[in-house]
Amino acid sequence: xxxxxxxxxxxxxxxxxxxxxxxxxxxxxxxxxxxxxxxxxxxxxxxxxxxxxxxxxxxxxxxxxxxxxxxxxxxxxxxxxxxxxxxxxxxxxxxxxxxxxxxxxxxxxxxxxxxxxxxxxxxxxxxxxxxxxxxxxxxxxxxxxxxxxxxxxxxxxxxxxxxxxxxxxxxxxxxxxxxxxxxxxxxxxx
Numbered sequence: 001x002x003x004x005x006x007x008x009x010x011x012x013x014x015x016x017x018x019x020x021x022x023x024x025x026x027x028x029x030x031x032x033x034x035x036x037x038x039x040x041x042x043x044x045x046x047x048x049x050x051x052x053x054x055x056x057x058x059x060x061x062x063x064x065x066x067x068x069x070x071x072x073x074x075x076x077x078x079x080x081x082x083x084x085x086x087x088x089x090x091x092x093x094x095x096x097x098x099x100x101x102x103x104x105x106x107x108x109x110x111x112x113x114x115x116x117x118x119x120x121x122x123x124x125x126x127x128x129x130x131x132x133x134x135x136x137x138x139x140x141x142x143x144x145x146x147x148x149x150x151x152x153x154x155x156x157x158x159x160x161x162x163x164x165x166x167x168x169x170x171x172x173x174x175x176x177x178x179x180x181x182x183x184x185x186x187x188x189x190x
Contacts, residue, residue: 041068041162042146049099049135050118056136062162065188066094067181069132069172070144070154073120074102078153079128081171086129088177093185097135100144100152112139157184 036042041058048054069085071078089095099121101112114137121135138144147156150169157166165184168176 036147036164037167039164041158041164042143044136044143044146046136046138046143049097049121049137054134056134058162061096061158063160064094065160065185066096066133066158067172068096068098068147068156068158070098070100070147070149070152070156072100072102072152073117073124075100075152077171079124081153081173082125082128082131084171084173084177085131088172089131089133094133095131097132098143099135099137100149101137101139101141157181159188 041061043058045055045057048056067085067088071081073079085095099117101117125132136143141149147154147164148167153171155166155168155172156164157168159165166180168180170176172181
């Protein structure tokens, strides 16, 4: 009896691997969700991207419903969504940028060139539209890591109590807005 069971073990293992891979065929890679849904925005104290004298803390953002949009000038998809995000801002949606610095390491890259980054940001936002109330600089990706960000663009919908209600990976466009964000935004309106 043990030999028969032992002979079936590779077949059973193969069947389990097939089931696992079959499920992957029907999963949506854009539906990656943060483990922070329903939890408060992580605590942070980060500088403003454009103004040296300004710092932003999570506590300053409570009281308003807002989108936290993770983006970068190096990201072509971020560029593509700026126009639509700007239209949303014109409709009264509060959007805060979280600038995602791509692969910076002080030990290898030397001193970070903040003035050059600011010029890139100004240039891109003046060409493509500026949807942001302000931009937070997350140079060492502390907030990004706490949020479970895997790249850019990613957008979080945060309620007035500071609770994360939605995490979307990819660009925000009219279809995504109607399907995912608009229903929640309507519920949040007084």
